[in-house]
Amino acid sequence: MDVLVIGAGVVGLTTAVCLAEGGLEVGVVAAEPPRRTTSMVAGAMIGGPVFTEPMDSAVWWQRTSLAEFTALAADPDTGVRVARGRLVSRIGEQPPPWAADLPGYRPCEPDEHAGFPVAFWISSPLVDMPRYLGYLELRLLAAGTRVEVREVTSLGGAPVVVNCSGLGARELAGDPEVRPVRGQHVIVSNPGIEDFFFEGGFESEWTSFMPHEERVVLGGNASDGDWNDQPDPRQTQEILDRCAAVEPRLAEARVLGVEVGLRPGRPSIRLEEEQVHGTRVIHCYGHGGVGVSMSWGCARDIAARLL
């Protein structure tokens, strides 16, 4: 084996795909299989502004990812499609200056504001994570690698180890800067919604919905330092109420499930190398609320170092 990838969330799987398709012999180990990761819970929207550190690299990672996801949207089996949707905010009066650079930008008409002073349309890839993670696993299999479910306690086992352990890096890499940022989603049957909706402004609670064929993912919230991975019924009702206030069709939608994910928060994404007892380790974790958006860029960055 040339490279061992630790982690089978969106970051680990994408990295493993890039390395295996590049001709390396790759192993993947993960304490939890893809369907039980934080990545499975994500919405997931790809576009939007970049506020993530390290800013220079993050802009490139997101731009690279945006191009890859846009290309993947041509194949319906990937679970990716390019959708239009509204970005809104209760802060400010005008769309921010960066908005006009986003694909598909146009200010909302007065009757499209849904009560928010700032509202504009963009287009962005939307990723149906259960289907997309399944697609990545199949693509990995086609390149000769499957996920081995096993927890590791140290960074070794191959000449090169890529550490994509998300929140697990807190222990595995001994990094106290990694912390959970809890989020809850409510999944409902889709009453015919095609456009997404996302309220920005970085508060602890907001309104968002992402339609994927037969289901809609409703959010959202963020609770820093919260390890509770169980659904909170009060939050479920609040999410349903906020979303129904924007899109009345959601008031009648059947609740299919409630999902909780612990985002791997960190002040800055860590993509860097170190030698650990003679092993070349490339860390790639701490993606917070943008791991899907950064996944292809980070994976291509790692591939460029190893291929």
Ligand SMILES: Cc1cc2nc3c(=O)[nH]c(=O)nc-3n(C[C@H](O)[C@H](O)[C@H](O)COP(=O)(O)OP(=O)(O)OC[C@H]3O[C@@H](n4cnc5c(N)ncnc54)[C@H](O)[C@@H]3O)c2cc1C
């Ligand atoms: C509610 C919610 C909404 C979100 N919406 C979006 C969105 O719209 N757009 C976006 O880009 N992002 C979004 N995110 C963020 C995104 O989900 C994360 O940034 C992303 O999933 C992180 O991926 P990851 O592969 O690093 O980690 P994870 O998906 O957590 O995977 C980590 C992997 O490492 C394994 N692991 C950990 N420790 C060990 C160990 N010791 N040994 C072996 N394996 C180990 C785990 O088992 C797992 O397989 C959202 C997150 C939440 C919770």
